[in-house]
Amino acid sequence: MNPLYIVFGCIGAAVILIVVLIILSTKRKKKEALLRVAEDKLREANLDQQILNPNAAPDPSRNVSEKPYEMRYSTAAAASATRSGIMLQIEEISEISKRKYMVNPVPAITIGSGTGNSIVLTDMTIESKQCELGLTENNQVYVKNLGTTDLVSVLRGKKSIPVGGEAVVLKKSDQLKIGGVKLTINILKVA
DSSP states (O other), rough: OOHHHHHHHHEEEHHHHHHHHHHHHHHHHHHHHHHHHHHHHHHHHHHHHHTTTSSSOTTTOOOOOSSOOTTOOOOOHHOOOOOOOOEEEEEEESSOOOEEEEEESSSSSEESTTTSEEEEOOOTTSOSOOOEEEETTTTEEEEEEEEEHHHHEEETEEEEEEEESSOOOTTTTTTEEEEEEEEEEEEEEEE
């Protein structure tokens, strides 16, 4: 066997190994960045809950009826939920757009075409409040159809699971199809 072939074979194997290591490193960095964003959102929600502490003595000089833009405040359930350590990255994939959301699933978020929803979709077939995403008591993410039409389904592998009035627990690689819109759900466990 020619020694030149051995040298080129070793160089080729080294190049392939370097490319694989670069790809793995890039994926790890993206995941770490995503977890940092989720942790920041969770910290922000905890801070917001502390600012609007329902147990604090009322201060008439402080007007808390006007809440900061796009902040959701609720009861003590929200305070315990922010400690659950679960955030959702939702990526909307439609024919004309691709948007990402980072949300805390407690209190439950609503998705629909109406302006009062956590996530507003522009598909004309979707009802005002079409579905809800939230956490079960054992910190599993669920989806529940709130609409009168069967436009919500979970895409799990090659199967399509219709979502009715009963909640369906989502798994890691599931997608939601709501009308003509697909949502990729990434469940993040944040410490």
